[in-house]
Amino acid sequence: MTKIIFRGTGDSMGVPRIYCKCKVCNEARTTGLNRRLRSSVQLKIADAGEVWIDCGPDFAKQLEAADLRAIDILLITHAHFDHIGGLVEWADACRWTQKKGIAYAPTEVIAEINDRFPWLKNQIHFHTFDQPITIGQWQVTSWRVNHGKNGYAYAFAFLNSETNYKWVYCSDSIGLTDEQQQPLVELDLLIIGTSFFKEPFAYETRSVYDVVEAMDLIAKWQPKQTLLTHMSHDIDLANDYMLPANIQFARTGLELNL
Protein backbone atom coordinates (compact mmCIF):
# COMPACT_ATOMS: atom_id res chain seq x y z
CA MET A 1 0.00 0.00 0.00
CA THR A 2 1.27 3.45 -0.92
CA LYS A 3 -0.26 6.81 -0.20
CA ILE A 4 0.81 10.01 -1.98
CA ILE A 5 0.12 13.27 -0.15
CA PHE A 6 0.83 16.62 -1.80
CA ARG A 7 2.68 18.82 0.70
CA GLY A 8 3.47 21.63 -1.72
CA THR A 9 2.18 22.49 -5.19
CA GLY A 10 3.80 25.89 -5.78
CA ASP A 11 6.42 27.08 -8.23
CA SER A 12 9.86 28.36 -7.23
CA MET A 13 8.48 31.39 -5.36
CA GLY A 14 5.38 29.71 -3.94
CA VAL A 15 2.05 31.52 -3.67
CA PRO A 16 1.75 34.26 -2.48
CA ARG A 17 4.94 35.71 -3.99
CA ILE A 18 6.54 38.04 -1.46
CA TYR A 19 6.47 41.08 -3.77
CA CYS A 20 3.14 40.53 -5.45
CA LYS A 21 -0.31 42.02 -4.89
CA CYS A 22 -2.15 40.24 -7.69
CA LYS A 23 -5.61 38.80 -7.11
CA VAL A 24 -4.32 35.24 -6.64
CA CYS A 25 -1.54 36.26 -4.23
CA ASN A 26 -3.96 38.39 -2.21
CA GLU A 27 -6.45 35.52 -2.08
CA ALA A 28 -3.62 33.22 -0.95
CA ARG A 29 -2.91 35.66 1.93
CA THR A 30 -6.53 35.67 3.10
CA THR A 31 -8.84 32.72 2.45
CA GLY A 32 -5.93 30.67 1.16
CA LEU A 33 -7.40 28.44 -1.56
CA ASN A 34 -4.37 29.35 -3.70
CA ARG A 35 -1.80 29.25 -0.90
CA ARG A 36 0.92 26.99 -2.27
CA LEU A 37 4.16 25.96 -0.60
CA ARG A 38 7.09 24.85 -2.75
CA SER A 39 6.46 21.55 -4.55
CA SER A 40 6.96 18.37 -2.56
CA VAL A 41 5.14 15.07 -2.08
CA GLN A 42 5.04 12.75 0.90
CA LEU A 43 4.91 9.03 0.10
CA LYS A 44 3.82 6.59 2.76
CA ILE A 45 5.20 3.31 1.44
CA ALA A 46 4.61 -0.03 3.17
CA ASP A 47 7.92 -1.50 4.41
CA ALA A 48 9.83 1.72 3.54
CA GLY A 49 8.28 4.36 5.80
CA GLU A 50 8.14 8.07 5.07
CA VAL A 51 9.63 8.85 1.69
CA TRP A 52 9.60 12.47 0.47
CA ILE A 53 10.37 13.94 -2.89
CA ASP A 54 12.29 17.21 -2.60
CA CYS A 55 13.05 19.35 0.40
CA GLY A 56 12.44 22.99 -0.43
CA PRO A 57 12.53 26.02 1.86
CA ASP A 58 9.03 25.16 3.18
CA PHE A 59 10.15 21.71 4.36
CA ALA A 60 9.82 22.43 8.10
CA LYS A 61 6.26 23.75 7.69
CA GLN A 62 5.39 20.78 5.49
CA LEU A 63 6.70 18.32 8.05
CA GLU A 64 4.60 20.03 10.74
CA ALA A 65 1.54 19.84 8.49
CA ALA A 66 2.19 16.11 8.14
CA ASP A 67 2.62 15.86 11.93
CA LEU A 68 5.99 14.20 11.41
CA ARG A 69 9.21 14.69 13.37
CA ALA A 70 11.43 12.85 10.87
CA ILE A 71 11.45 11.24 7.45
CA ASP A 72 13.10 7.99 6.36
CA ILE A 73 14.20 8.63 2.77
CA LEU A 74 14.45 11.77 0.64
CA LEU A 75 14.58 11.72 -3.17
CA ILE A 76 15.94 14.90 -4.79
CA THR A 77 14.98 15.94 -8.34
CA HIS A 78 17.56 18.72 -8.79
CA ALA A 79 19.60 21.24 -6.85
CA HIS A 80 17.51 24.39 -7.29
CA PHE A 81 16.61 26.32 -4.14
CA ASP A 82 12.89 25.53 -4.32
CA HIS A 83 13.77 21.80 -4.19
CA ILE A 84 16.70 21.73 -1.75
CA GLY A 85 16.34 24.91 0.37
CA GLY A 86 15.23 22.84 3.38
CA LEU A 87 18.29 20.56 3.42
CA VAL A 88 20.20 22.77 5.83
CA GLU A 89 17.36 22.63 8.34
CA TRP A 90 16.92 18.88 7.83
CA ALA A 91 20.64 18.33 8.40
CA ASP A 92 20.42 20.31 11.64
CA ALA A 93 17.48 18.17 12.76
CA CYS A 94 19.55 15.06 11.95
CA ARG A 95 22.38 16.44 14.07
CA TRP A 96 20.11 17.15 17.05
CA THR A 97 18.44 13.73 16.86
CA GLN A 98 21.72 11.95 16.08
CA LYS A 99 20.07 10.05 13.25
CA LYS A 100 21.67 10.51 9.86
CA GLY A 101 19.36 11.40 7.00
CA ILE A 102 19.19 9.21 3.90
CA ALA A 103 18.90 10.96 0.54
CA TYR A 104 19.03 9.67 -3.02
CA ALA A 105 19.90 11.92 -5.95
CA PRO A 106 21.66 11.62 -9.31
CA THR A 107 25.45 12.01 -9.11
CA GLU A 108 25.51 15.48 -10.68
CA VAL A 109 22.84 16.70 -8.25
CA ILE A 110 24.82 15.43 -5.25
CA ALA A 111 27.94 17.17 -6.59
CA GLU A 112 26.08 20.47 -6.88
CA ILE A 113 24.68 20.16 -3.35
CA ASN A 114 28.16 19.34 -2.00
CA ASP A 115 29.64 22.37 -3.73
CA ARG A 116 27.17 24.73 -2.16
CA PHE A 117 26.62 23.11 1.24
CA PRO A 118 29.74 21.03 1.93
CA TRP A 119 28.83 20.39 5.58
CA LEU A 120 25.52 18.62 4.83
CA LYS A 121 27.23 15.30 4.17
CA ASN A 122 28.19 15.13 7.86
CA GLN A 123 24.50 14.66 8.71
CA ILE A 124 22.98 13.28 5.52
CA HIS A 125 24.08 10.14 3.67
CA PHE A 126 23.78 10.98 -0.02
CA HIS A 127 23.37 7.88 -2.18
CA THR A 128 23.73 8.05 -5.95
CA PHE A 129 20.51 7.50 -7.85
CA ASP A 130 21.68 6.90 -11.40
CA GLN A 131 20.55 3.27 -11.54
CA PRO A 132 17.11 2.00 -10.48
CA ILE A 133 16.58 1.58 -6.73
CA THR A 134 13.97 -0.41 -4.81
CA ILE A 135 11.77 1.31 -2.25
CA GLY A 136 9.17 -1.03 -0.71
CA GLN A 137 7.30 -2.60 -3.62
CA TRP A 138 8.45 0.07 -6.09
CA GLN A 139 11.26 -0.03 -8.56
CA VAL A 140 12.23 3.62 -8.94
CA THR A 141 14.12 4.99 -11.93
CA SER A 142 15.53 8.48 -12.45
CA TRP A 143 16.17 10.18 -15.75
CA ARG A 144 17.41 13.58 -16.82
CA VAL A 145 14.86 16.00 -18.28
CA ASN A 146 15.27 19.39 -19.96
CA HIS A 147 14.46 22.28 -17.64
CA GLY A 148 14.69 25.11 -20.19
CA LYS A 149 16.74 28.13 -19.22
CA ASN A 150 17.40 26.48 -15.84
CA GLY A 151 19.36 23.56 -17.30
CA TYR A 152 18.33 20.09 -16.23
CA ALA A 153 16.23 18.37 -13.62
CA TYR A 154 15.37 14.71 -13.06
CA ALA A 155 12.05 12.89 -13.16
CA PHE A 156 11.29 9.71 -11.24
CA ALA A 157 9.29 6.70 -12.47
CA PHE A 158 7.79 4.25 -9.97
CA LEU A 159 6.90 0.76 -11.16
CA ASN A 160 5.14 -1.80 -9.00
CA SER A 161 6.52 -5.08 -10.28
CA GLU A 162 3.56 -7.09 -8.93
CA THR A 163 0.66 -5.02 -10.21
CA ASN A 164 2.51 -3.23 -13.05
CA TYR A 165 1.09 0.09 -11.81
CA LYS A 166 3.36 2.86 -13.08
CA TRP A 167 3.49 6.50 -12.09
CA VAL A 168 5.86 9.40 -12.64
CA TYR A 169 6.81 12.56 -10.76
CA CYS A 170 8.15 15.22 -13.15
CA SER A 171 7.82 18.64 -11.52
CA ASP A 172 10.30 20.75 -13.52
CA SER A 173 10.53 20.17 -17.25
CA ILE A 174 10.02 21.75 -20.66
CA GLY A 175 10.99 20.87 -24.22
CA LEU A 176 11.46 17.15 -23.52
CA THR A 177 13.20 15.18 -26.25
CA ASP A 178 11.54 12.05 -27.66
CA GLU A 179 13.87 9.95 -25.56
CA GLN A 180 13.06 11.89 -22.39
CA GLN A 181 9.34 11.44 -23.12
CA GLN A 182 9.61 7.66 -23.46
CA PRO A 183 9.05 6.84 -19.73
CA LEU A 184 5.97 9.10 -19.75
CA VAL A 185 3.94 7.05 -22.21
CA GLU A 186 0.83 5.18 -21.01
CA LEU A 187 1.18 5.73 -17.28
CA ASP A 188 -1.44 5.01 -14.66
CA LEU A 189 -0.65 8.33 -13.02
CA LEU A 190 1.36 11.34 -14.17
CA ILE A 191 2.32 14.17 -11.82
CA ILE A 192 3.71 17.02 -13.92
CA GLY A 193 4.67 20.61 -13.22
CA THR A 194 2.86 23.42 -15.05
CA SER A 195 3.77 26.89 -13.80
CA PHE A 196 1.31 28.96 -15.83
CA PHE A 197 -1.91 28.23 -17.70
CA LYS A 198 -0.51 29.80 -20.89
CA GLU A 199 2.87 31.33 -20.15
CA PRO A 200 3.28 34.68 -21.95
CA PHE A 201 7.08 34.91 -21.76
CA ALA A 202 9.58 34.13 -24.55
CA TYR A 203 10.30 30.40 -24.82
CA GLU A 204 14.04 30.79 -24.24
CA THR A 205 13.36 32.44 -20.85
CA ARG A 206 11.09 29.66 -19.65
CA SER A 207 11.82 26.56 -17.56
CA VAL A 208 8.56 24.66 -16.94
CA TYR A 209 5.69 23.58 -19.22
CA ASP A 210 2.39 25.43 -19.04
CA VAL A 211 -1.04 23.77 -18.82
CA VAL A 212 -1.82 24.26 -22.51
CA GLU A 213 1.40 22.50 -23.53
CA ALA A 214 0.85 19.76 -20.95
CA MET A 215 -2.65 19.08 -22.35
CA ASP A 216 -1.13 18.41 -25.78
CA LEU A 217 1.46 16.08 -24.30
CA ILE A 218 -1.15 14.30 -22.18
CA ALA A 219 -3.16 13.66 -25.36
CA LYS A 220 -0.04 12.05 -26.79
CA TRP A 221 1.14 10.15 -23.71
CA GLN A 222 -2.34 8.97 -22.63
CA PRO A 223 -1.89 8.66 -18.86
CA LYS A 224 -5.01 7.33 -17.08
CA GLN A 225 -4.85 10.16 -14.55
CA THR A 226 -2.86 13.41 -14.36
CA LEU A 227 -2.23 15.81 -11.50
CA LEU A 228 -0.68 19.22 -12.18
CA THR A 229 1.71 20.73 -9.64
CA HIS A 230 4.50 23.39 -9.40
CA MET A 231 1.92 26.12 -10.09
CA SER A 232 2.66 29.83 -9.96
CA HIS A 233 0.32 32.69 -9.03
CA ASP A 234 -0.96 32.58 -12.61
CA ILE A 235 -3.24 29.67 -11.75
CA ASP A 236 -6.37 30.51 -9.79
CA LEU A 237 -8.00 27.41 -8.35
CA ALA A 238 -11.27 29.36 -8.07
CA ASN A 239 -11.47 29.43 -11.89
CA ASP A 240 -12.98 26.60 -13.86
CA TYR A 241 -10.42 25.84 -16.56
CA MET A 242 -12.69 23.13 -18.01
CA LEU A 243 -10.04 20.43 -17.69
CA PRO A 244 -11.04 16.87 -18.69
CA ALA A 245 -12.17 14.71 -15.75
CA ASN A 246 -8.90 12.76 -15.60
CA ILE A 247 -6.73 15.92 -15.31
CA GLN A 248 -6.77 17.92 -12.07
CA PHE A 249 -4.80 20.62 -10.33
CA ALA A 250 -3.20 19.12 -7.22
CA ARG A 251 -4.01 20.83 -3.92
CA THR A 252 -2.10 20.92 -0.69
CA GLY A 253 -3.10 17.91 1.39
CA LEU A 254 -4.57 16.00 -1.57
CA GLU A 255 -4.17 12.28 -0.91
CA LEU A 256 -4.10 9.39 -3.35
CA ASN A 257 -4.06 5.73 -2.44
CA LEU A 258 -2.20 3.63 -4.97
Ligand SMILES: [Zn+2]
Ligand atom coordinates in the same frame (compact mmCIF):
# COMPACT_ATOMS: atom_id res chain seq x y z
ZN1 LIG B 1 11.11 24.05 -9.25
Ligand SMILES: [Zn+2]
Ligand atom coordinates in the same frame (compact mmCIF):
# COMPACT_ATOMS: atom_id res chain seq x y z
ZN1 LIG C 1 0.84 37.29 -7.56
